[in-house]
Amino acid sequence: MMDDRDDAVFRLPDLGEGLQEAEIVGWHVSAGEHVVTDQPLVSVETDKAVVEVPSPHSGRIKRLCAEAGAVIPVGAPLVEFETAPAADTGTVVGEVAAAPARVRAAPAVRKLAADLGVDLAAVTATGPGGTVTGDDVRAVAATGENGGGDGDDEPLRGPRRAMAANMAAADAVRASVTDRADVESWYALDSGGQDVTERLIRAVARACAAAPALNAWYEAGRGARRLHATVDLGLAVNTDEGLFVPVLRDVANRAADDLRAGLDALKRDVRARTIPPAEMRGATITLSNFGPLGGRHAVMVIPRPQVAIVGAGRAGREPVADSAGGIAVHWLLPLSVTFDHRAVTGAEAAAFLMALKDDLERNA
Amino acid sequence: MTDRVADFHVDFTRFLAPDGTAVAPLPGFFDDPTLRRLYGHMVLARAFDTKAIALQRTGRLGTYAPSLGQEAVAVAVGAAMVDTDVLVPSFREHGAQLVRGVTLQELFLFWAGDERGNDFAGPRQDFPVCIPVGSHAPHAAGVALAFKLRREARAAVCVFGDGATSKGDVYEAMNLAGAWTLPLVFVVANNQWAISVRRAHQTAARTLAQKAVAAGFAGEQVDGNDVVALCHALRQALDRARAGGGPHLIEALTYRLGDHTTADDASRYRDDEEVGRHWKEDPIARLRAHLTARGAWTRDDEEALLTDCAARVEAAARDAQALAPEPAAALFDHLYATLPPALAGQRAALVQAEADHA
Numbered sequence: 105m106m107d108d109r110d111d112a113v114f115r116l117p118d119l120g121e122g123l124q125e126a127e128i129v130g131w132h133v134s135a136g137e138h139v140v141t142d143q144p145l146v147s148v149e150t151d152k153a154v155v156e157v158p159s160p161h162s163g164r165i166k167r168l169c170a171e172a173g174a175v176i177p178v179g180a181p182l183v184e185f186e187t188a189p190a191a192d193t194g195t196v197v198g199e200v201a202a203a204p205a206r207v208r209a210a211p212a213v214r215k216l217a218a219d220l221g222v223d224l225a226a227v228t229a230t231g232p233g234g235t236v237t238g239d240d241v242r243a244v245a246a247t248g249e250n251g252g253g254d255g256d257d258e259p260l261r262g263p264r265r266a267m268a269a270n271m272a273a274a275d276a277v278r279a280s281v282t283d284r285a286d287v288e289s290w291y292a293l294d295s296g297g298q299d300v301t302e303r304l305i306r307a308v309a310r311a312c313a314a315a316p317a318l319n320a321w322y323e324a325g326r327g328a329r330r331l332h333a334t335v336d337l338g339l340a341v342n343t344d345e346g347l348f349v350p351v352l353r354d355v356a357n358r359a360a361d362d363l364r365a366g367l368d369a370l371k372r373d374v375r376a377r378t379i380p381p382a383e384m385r386g387a388t389i390t391l392s393n394f395g396p397l398g399g400r401h402a403v404m405v406i407p408r409p410q411v412a413i414v415g416a417g418r419a420g421r422e423p424v425a426d427s428a429g430g431i432a433v434h435w436l437l438p439l440s441v442t443f444d445h446r447a448v449t450g451a452e453a454a455a456f457l458m459a460l461k462d463d464l465e466r467n468a
Numbered sequence: 469m470t471d472r473v474a475d476f477h478v479d480f481t482r483f484l485a486p487d488g489t490a491v492a493p494l495p496g497f498f499d500d501p502t503l504r505r506l507y508g509h510m511v512l513a514r515a516f517d518t519k520a521i522a523l524q525r526t527g528r529l530g531t532y533a534p535s536l537g538q539e540a541v542a543v544a545v546g547a548a549m550v551d552t553d554v555l556v557p558s559f560r561e562h563g564a565q566l567v568r569g570v571t572l573q574e575l576f577l578f579w580a581g582d583e584r585g586n587d588f589a590g591p592r593q594d595f596p597v598c599i600p601v602g603s604h605a606p607h608a609a610g611v612a613l614a615f616k617l618r619r620e621a622r623a624a625v626c627v628f629g630d631g632a633t634s635k636g637d638v639y640e641a642m643n644l645a646g647a648w649t650l651p652l653v654f655v656v657a658n659n660q661w662a663i664s665v666r667r668a669h670q671t672a673a674r675t676l677a678q679k680a681v682a683a684g685f686a687g688e689q690v691d692g693n694d695v696v697a698l699c700h701a702l703r704q705a706l707d708r709a710r711a712g713g714g715p716h717l718i719e720a721l722t723y724r725l726g727d728h729t730t731a732d733d734a735s736r737y738r739d740d741e742e743v744g745r746h747w748k749e750d751p752i753a754r755l756r757a758h759l760t761a762r763g764a765w766t767r768d769d770e771e772a773l774l775t776d777c778a779a780r781v782e783a784a785a786r787d788a789q790a791l792a793p794e795p796a797a798a799l800f801d802h803l804y805a806t807l808p809p810a811l812a813g814q815r816a817a818l819v820q821a822e823a824d825h826a
Contacts, residue, residue, distance in 0.1 A: 114526070115527075117525070117526060117527025117528075118527065119524075119525065119730070119731075120531070120730075120731040121531055121731050141522075142518075142519070142522040153727070153731065153732060153733030153736075154733055154735075155525060155730070155733070156525065157525045157526065158522045158525055158526060159526075160526040160527075160528070
């Protein structure tokens with residue numbers, strides 16, 4: 105019998121047989137309370153049952169680590185106990201966890217997926233409780249990119265595999281707002297146009313200042329959001345091998361050439377595949393300038409735990425009504441903002457979009 | 469013309485009504501000390517249950533099958549057997565194991581996945597807990613056959629639930645037991661639920677006891693929450709079996725007050741009203757009421773017993789957790805007298821892997 109008891113932190117045990125997570129139904133105790141061994145602490149709901157979890161030992165509770173309604177993985181902290189008399193009494197701000205792999209599948213299905221070279225994260229689950237079934241795996245294997253053709257199924261690897269996993273992990277309730285920025289003045293200034301990406305980055309930074317709710321992280325498990333003081337911008341970069349999203353730090357406070365240098369370095373590193381993994385983590389909002397590749401407006405996938413992604417489409421010359429009531433032909437840049445409606449209101453998203461558009465249209 | 473060629477009946481026996489009153493004079497050997505001892509065993513079994521669930525909920529035991537409400541069945545089995553008999557249990561009989569000498573610490577170890585919990589010092593020939601439903605019935609027939617071939621005056625007791633009576637293994641074991649007149653007593657702990665399948669959906673047979681009739685021996689129903697009736701029926705059946713009278717089946721009518729296991733939530737398939745009704749038949753409350761009415765049990769006795777049981781269970785849980793884990797190779801060490809070459813190779817590889825990762 106194991107005794108890996110850590111008196112300070114009590115973690116969610118596997119309450120069933122190979123369960124991954126549980127939802128907090130309700131707490132029976134509160135922080136500061138003294139509890140005794142086997143006293144009920146919390147009711148949690150697993151895939152199988154609602155059960156009461158008792159206290160593993162006696163002690164005073166320092167902190168409840170999850171709120172009612174939160175879904176936490178097995179092994180995550182449930183309760184923190186007081187250990188020393190001089191314990192820190194300050195507010196503890198939890199870390200927002202990295203997106204966990206949330207795929208549920210039986211061992212036999214996992215083996216089948218491995219045998220068929222199917223990434224479970226990319227499979228649409230149709231089984232009970234969102235579990236992946238053998239048929240789901242076979243369906244993906246059968247309709248692979250070259251399924252029915254003359255090629256063989258190609259298991260996803262590297263960046264493509266990571267993309268599939270990250271996209272599957274996205275859990276936002278998405279809504280989008282779109283508009284077009286009149287960027288005619290850019291072309292009037294110099295015929296070669298500005299570096300659109302750099303211009304977009306600065307506009308996103310200003311829009312974040314106007315609508316801070318979009319520069320945030322939301323963690324559904326804890327029902328908590330965190331607004332960020334700095335804008336660390338995830339920049340979607342396409343390569344032949346897949347999608348990369350390196351992060352440009354603190355884009356709101358960087359000088360133009362510094363930003364341009366950083367941008368160039370990032371793109372170079374990504375294409376050379378030498379970018380350190382740390383530089384692809386921690387974005388607070390993401391920009392996808394897909395315009396050069398094609399497409400105008402898009403509903404995009406929001407990387408967890410961010411709450412917004414900004415898309416810029418392909419600019420085109422279009423007729424617009426000028427201030428005198430006549431018709432003019434201007435360069436218009438299509439803009440899309442997809443936001444997580446759990447954490448962002450429509451009004452906040454609209455304010456963001458308007459600030460973005462205003463900044464882009466400003467002749468600066 | 470038609471002749472009736474077979475006919476059968478099934479008796480139901482009870483001595484204590486749910487409120488503890490005796491509906492018939494108790495057999496002679498049920499004196500106050502005996503009844504108090506049976507009561508103490510049932511309370512200890514329940515205390516173990518409660519602690520085991522708490523340990524499972526805090527990640528220190530694996531899946532656990534509570535016996536809440538069925539303590540009388542297990543305790544009666546343990547109490548009616550003699551030392552030389554052999555118990556072949558399923559997974560809700562820790563009450564029987566405790567009475568027969570398996571320790572609380574060993575039981576905790578077993579449910580924590582530690583093989584030493586099955587290697588109990590107590591009744592060395594008793595079988596370990598059997599999780600796969602009904603699969604131990606043929607083993608019990610084998611044990612009983614051994615007794616018969618050796619001409620030993622011993623009997624085996626095989627316990628399983630209502631769900632197991634639908635399984636082929638159980639029919640085969642019963643058929644063998646009948647055909648070869650084996651000294652084997654089958655105890656069906658009919659707790660009305662095979663996980664989420666209610667007894668009425670399990671079989672169209674009116675009783676589970678009558679399944680013995682098809683195998684050529686008698687079956688009876690006993691109030692499974694009446695430890696006196698159970699002990700009485702079991703003793704009679706065991707005496708008969710040891711004397712060469714062949715097998716017998718006892719269907720103990722009880723009720724699973726708790727979940728099937730800690731991985732189950734019974735409230736999803738049965739309502740509180742039904743469970744509440746069966747709490748009124750609780751075997752422990754029943755015997756306590758009877759003892760109290762006889763003047764053989766006081767409030768002080770009750771408090772002393774509860775305190776003692778809680779302390780014993782706590783100490784056993786602590787001792788079990790303090791034990792250093794056994795090596796992974798223990799997986800191989802309890803099934804074969806001599807390990808087959810293929811498994812010996814696997815064992816060696818595991819020992820090596822464990823050493824490499826030490």
